[in-house]
Amino acid sequence: MEKKTIVKNEIVKNGIHGYSAAETYIAPKEPAVKEHLEWFMGLKLGLMMHWAPGCQMGTYESWPLSAGDGSWSQRDVDWTDIETFKQEYIDCNKTFNPVKFRPDRMAEFAKKCGFKYLLFTTK
Incomplete structure (x- = not known):
């Protein structure tokens, strides 16, 4: 090689x-x-949370939208066809309304679990 x-x-x-x-x-x-x-x-130990509209679908961030990564990122997609799934993902911003978002509780829980930092990735 x-x-x-x-x-x-x-x-x-x-x-x-x-x-x-x-x-x-x-x-x-x-x-x-x-x-x-x-x-x-x-x-050493940190917790990274992805917080975005697509999370409500239980996906790997936006990777399922990439055909090149479909072999691993789309295996859990339960839609009839990938184009329908992609549109559903794109439309998630219309229903994402995290009214119960409590970052203080997330930070407290992470600290109790021994995490030294908490990182949010968002879109």
Whole structure:
């Protein structure tokens, strides 16, 4: 198997660091960034919650919309056809109304479980 050589410019474009494999990781040079990264890595255990309209469908974020990721992201989709599912997903914003959203309770629960941070990803 041929090992692909990744050029630095493929990883960092316009100052934005994209995904890289561990063996090609480019560590940040700025002292403040390095210090914050060390602090964050020391936290160890965190809880990440995806909070968006599509969550009410029980999907993997918006991955089921991507045909290229369909082999794993659409296996739990229970619709007659994927186009119907995609439209249902797109329309979720019309019914997403989290009136019982209690981030204080989520944070309290996460803390009781030993999580050191709670991260919400949203759309």
